[in-house]
Amino acid sequence: MEGLSAEVIPVLQQLMPGFLAMIVFYWFAEIPKPAYFEKILQALITTAVIQVFVAGTERLCYLIGDFYSFGQWDEASTSWTSIVFAIVTGLVLAYLCNNDIAFSLARKLSLTTRASQGDAIHIYKQMAAHAVIIHFNDGRRMMGYIDAFPNDRQTGAYLISSPHWIEDEVAIPSTQTHSYMILGTDVQRVEFLN
Template structure:
């Protein structure tokens, strides 16, 4: 048993940066977690990328060491660089995903028509400066600014800022109410209004 643990521990230590990067990404990103096998593949890809960068840093450090010594390059130094790069990679991927930057570039050059997040989340991120109207299943309509919205179209809640009920052609603000939470299961569809400039 000790022999198996002794052989398995270095493998786990080598894979740790990739798993750490994916954990940080899925903690922060508004993305669905894939199946476990796919997560392992993603962690392996991140591990290989991080190892390549650490090897480059080691080469540069050893080359620069000809003129100025920063200390010995040890396995602890390499591990520290690996873990730091894993966190940076996870944070960077979450930022790129949240702001749709890579997919925006890919759409511009015609590689895809997709967004980094699903259509539901993309619409709310793309039109975050606009008010919306929630058309409820019982026929009522609620206008306001989405302070928060569900991650998925099937469940969750809307947190509406400056809630205003629309009755016929009239708007009836909710006096004394700053926010109103509405279950997504009560919403039939969502209208995005023209930009008006969000109230302060």
């Protein structure tokens, strides 16, 4: 058992930056989580990219070291640089995903028609400035602005601010209410207004 751990621990330490980057990414990204195998593949690829960045940083530090020395580059320097690059990589990937930057560019180049998030989330983000009418399953309607929308309609909720109930085509303000939280399962459809 000791022999096995002596072989496995160095491999895990080498792969840890990619796994850390993917943990940070999935904490902050508003996307469905893939299967475990896909996560492992993403972590392995990310580890390889981070190792390239770390090697480049080490080389750059040696070049700078010819003029000014910050100290000796050692295994601890490599580990800390890997951790920093892993966290930054995860945050950058989450930012790109949440703001639809990479897929937006790919759509402009006609490489895809997809968005980085699910269809509903992408549409809500594009239409966030518009007032909406929420049509409930029981026939009631509410007008307002979507402040938050569910990632999953089955388990999530809408947060509607400036709520007005619509009765007989008349908008009646909920003057004492700032917002309503509405379960996604209670909503039949969402109508975006001009």
